[in-house]
Amino acid sequence: MYPDLSGKVAVVTGGSKGIGNAIARRLSEEKMSVVINYNHDRCGAEETAESLRKAGGNAVAIRADVGTEKGARALLNAAIEHFDTLDVWINNAGIEKQSPTHKLSLEDWNRIINVNLTGVFLGSRTAIKYFLNQRKKGNIINMSSVHQRIPWPTFAHYAASKGGVRLFSETIALEYAKNGIRVNGIAPGAINTPINAEKFSDPNQKQSTLDLIPIDYIGKPEEVAAVAAWLASGESGYVTGATIFVDGGMSLYPEFEEGQG
Ligand code: BGC
Secondary structure, eight states, X not given: OOGGGTTOEEEETTTTSHHHHHHHHHHHHTTOEEEXXXXXXXXHHHHHHHHHHHTTOOEEEEEOOTTSHHHHHHHHHHHHHHHSOOOEEEEOOOOOOOOOGGGOOHHHHHHHHIIIIIHHHHHHHHHHHHHHHHTOOOEEEEEOOGGGTSXXXXXXXXXXXXXXXXXXXXXXXXXXXXXXXXXXXXXXXSBSSHXXXXXHTSHHHHHHHHTTOTTOSOBOHHHHHHHHHHHHSGGGTTXXXXXXXXXXXXXXXXXXXXXXX
């Protein structure tokens, strides 16, 4: 637990399910007030917020498309309106869709880049403006992926968005360090979330993913949330511009495990 988080306010995009949901729950356990959003999944988001409130926390769910300026503004406004301030902004929302690159439509390319990369820009910009105006030390955490480093054929748009998230995060970490704003990334590997549900329901596909994970299990959303809580807290106060890989070793070239090469 991180006592310095108690009473602080976080925006967690994509907080209705998967990793975002685990982060919202963990931050709420840390006694932070949490704003989550939904674009389509209104029930999921409202249920999440309701369950956090039932457990004694402060949480609201609002409709906001993270790929728009209006959506990012709505999230900030909700934080201020309900909880008076903003301390931590977590750009977690992300989508993926498989397609061979020569068949990838411009529409799908734009859709993935819009949520995964433009959404991170818009959310970060909104948070940074607020922190600067308030002369407040702020904290931004951007959800990346092992695919900010590992090429991923048939997911070129996704990999490009995550490579972009990495350098965007590092750049703004440098740009605003002097203002006391920290920016870090988290790069999950294969985590048990709805985004992967279909893939992992097929035992062969699940095994082929497990073959890429030296630690030999599919990660839990809570294991990513634990890193988010640490990055949000003052315990990580000297860390900025970093990306923490939470991937069971997936990014360590597991095919070299026995000294091959
Ligand atoms: C993707 C997952 C995938 C994992 C490892 C993540 O970024 O969202 O679908 O299993 O990378 O390839």
